[in-house]
Amino acid sequence: MESNNRFLGLIQESVIKHWELPAFSDYKGTTHYYKDIARRIEKIHIVLENAGIQKGDKVALIGRNSSNWATIFFGVLTYGAVVVPILHEFKPDNIHNIVNHSDAKFMFVGDIVWENLNEALMPELKGIVMINDFSLIKSRVEGLDYVMDHINELFGKKFPRSFRPENISYHIEEPDELAVLNYTSGTTGFAKGVMIPYRSLWSNTQFAADNLPFMKPSDNVVCMLPMAHMYGLAFEILNSFNIGCHVHFLTRTPSPKIILDAFSELKPRLILAVPLIIEKIVKNKVFPEIEKPWMKLLLKVPFVDTKLLEIIGDKLNQGFGGNFEEIVVGGAAINKDVEKFLRSINFRYTVGYGMTECGPLISYTQWDSFKAGSCGQPVDRMEVRIDSASPAQVGEIQVKGMNVMLGYYKNEDATKNTFTKDGWLKTGDLGIIDEDKFIFIKGRSKTMILGPSGQNIYPEEIEDQINNLPCVAESLVIEKSGKLVALIYPDFELLKQEGVADIDIEEYMLTHVKALNSDLPSYSPITDVKIMHEEFEKTPKRSIKRYLYQ
Numbered sequence: 447m448e449s450n451n452r453f454l455g456l457i458q459e460s461v462i463k464h465w466e467l468p469a470f471s472d473y474k475g476t477t478h479y480y481k482d483i484a485r486r487i488e489k490i491h492i493v494l495e496n497a498g499i500q501k502g503d504k505v506a507l508i509g510r511n512s513s514n515w516a517t518i519f520f521g522v523l524t525y526g527a528v529v530v531p532i533l534h535e536f537k538p539d540n541i542h543n544i545v546n547h548s549d550a551k552f553m554f555v556g557d558i559v560w561e562n563l564n565e566a567l568m569p570e571l572k573g574i575v576m577i578n579d580f581s582l583i584k585s586r587v588e589g590l591d592y593v594m595d596h597i598n599e600l601f602g603k604k605f606p607r608s609f610r611p612e613n614i615s616y617h618i619e620e621p622d623e624l625a626v627l628n629y630t631s632g633t634t635g636f637a638k639g640v641m642i643p644y645r646s647l648w649s650n651t652q653f654a655a656d657n658l659p660f661m662k663p664s665d666n667v668v669c670m671l672p673m674a675h676m677y678g679l680a681f682e683i684l685n686s687f688n689i690g691c692h693v694h695f696l697t698r699t700p701s702p703k704i705i706l707d708a709f710s711e712l713k714p715r716l717i718l719a720v721p722l723i724i725e726k727i728v729k730n731k732v733f734p735e736i737e738k739p740w741m742k743l744l745l746k747v748p749f750v751d752t753k754l755l756e757i758i759g760d761k762l763n764q765g766f767g768g769n770f771e772e773i774v775v776g777g778a779a780i781n782k783d784v785e786k787f788l789r790s791i792n793f794r795y796t797v798g799y800g801m802t803e804c805g806p807l808i809s810y811t812q813w814d815s816f817k818a819g820s821c822g823q824p825v826d827r828m829e830v831r832i833d834s835a836s837p838a839q840v841g842e843i844q845v846k847g848m849n850v851m852l853g854y855y856k857n858e859d860a861t862k863n864t865f866t867k868d869g870w871l872k873t874g875d876l877g878i879i880d881e882d883k884f885i886f887i888k889g890r891s892k893t894m895i896l897g898p899s900g901q902n903i904y905p906e907e908i909e910d911q912i913n914n915l916p917c918v919a920e921s922l923v924i925e926k927s928g929k930l931v932a933l934i935y936p937d938f939e940l941l942k943q944e945g946v947a948d949i950d951i952e953e954y955m956l957t958h959v960k961a962l963n964s965d966l967p968s969y970s971p972i973t974d975v976k977i978m979h980e981e982f983e984k985t986p987k988r989s990i991k992r993y994l995y996q
Contacts, residue, residue, distance in 0.1 A: 501527065506552070572587045625647050626676075642802075656826065831844050850871050
């Protein structure tokens with residue numbers, strides 16, 4: 447790796463180059479320019495130094511998405527410490543465990559999260575600072591309260607002749623140095639600390655800079671994915687900050703209404719989404735229109751159909767702000783019916799594939815050369831292989847390259863089990879690669895159910911069909927005593943509109959699911975339905991925590 451191929455080199459360059467441009471805004475709130483972020487980063491350095499934090503020490507960061515969260519993230523890395531981002535939706539016990547397991551020496555925490563935490567259960571922390579207003583909550587270091595109270599004075603002493611771009615000098619990292627320790631609950635059990643090195647941050651950020659040429663300084667980006675998760679962090683924050691974009695944070699849990707309002711006002715250039723968001727908008731806003739009898743009729747008339755699809759496409763584009771070059775969908779496969787519809791209106795979307803362990807990118811292809819049903823081609827500096835007789839035969843997807851993690855923190859067994867003897871990372875996903883190097887995911891190897899005569903049943907494929915049934919919000923297919931059972935969380939609002947009484951919901955769903963059996967292989971019929979009255983519990987990636995329902 448050449449000396450200039452450094453992540454913190456990119457960040458330092460960007461701050462200097464975009465000094466006078468807007469960097470971060472909390473939606474409907476204050477705007478901070480790159481020069482403001484640079485000042486605040488220096489103040490964070492002063493605080494960490496006076497708290498006795500050494501280079502390489504871990505610093506926990508827990509709170510909702512916000513300008514302050516992102517500023518602290520860059521402040522910790524540029525100081526030379528390791529960031530431990532923790533999802534604010536984790537339970538207090540989980541947070542205490544992660545803070546202790548990570549050996550964090552300092553913590554920045556949001557007010558809502560802090561209400562339920564107990565500093566006595568995190569004895570190694572030297573100090574705790576509130577993300578919202580940078581106030582000191584707890585100090586176990588003498589004089590830290592003085593530093594926090596006199597931070598502007600200390601900043602003035604450090605830079606007596608005013609603070610200018612030439613004053614900036616960030617930590618110089620090594621490629622294999624640990625940058626981020628990311629705890630992922632994953633869909634298969636207990637959280638593991640993924641050790642993401644600087645080479646991974648650099649490689650992911652450089653790939654975005656090289657392959658999203660439409661992104662320009664001052665372009666708007668709406669940050670709606672959780673920043674404690676690598677997908678949102680890498681492409682809504684790291685990529686945007688590197689390019690000089692203006693990031694707008696949706697500081698509350700984003701409902702479809704808030705998201706659509708933000709899109710129409712800010713007209714973002716690039717949109718990152720999980721399938722759920724796209725599917726909700728298409729299923730609720732577009733499908734009901736297309737299903738109207740007169741619409742169905744018109745869509746069969748030559749020339750009229752193309753014109754209608756154009757109008758529908760335009761309406762959907764406007765819904766997303768109308769200024770986006772493409773929408774990148776990640777985290778899970780997109781529903782087949784939704785995907786077919788998006789292709790028919792030539793909608794600018796693409797599906798990428800990644801995992802926290804790759805910080806996160808494995809594959810991506812721009813929307814105009816993307817193959818439907820795939821999740822793109824391997825990205826720069828990454829190799830992908832299929833563990834089977836040939837790439838066209840289903841097998842585990844395995845990866846190697848610069849994006850790959852160092853391993854799991856203090857967990858040699860898990861690390862050993864995740865890599866093959868010849869050093870490839872086992873993704874746990876099953877798939878194939880076609881002759882054009884496009885990757886097609888066929889399911890998670892850990893979720894595969896063995897059929898009565900040894901057939902491989904991929905529950906995700908059946909769930910995809912169940913999710914297209916009337917009034918189904920989401921579903922999960924599990925095995926019970928050798929039979930397949932569908933757990934269904936219905937759209938109760940729609941059921942009400944359809945006049946289905948609560949007492950009849952199970953019967954209603956069972957009728958529809960049994961009709962679906964004629965489309966399923968004979969060895970995988972759904973024999974029963976169970977109605978869920980609450981949404982399924984999800985990981986940060988919005989994947990259902992399957993292990994909770996097995």
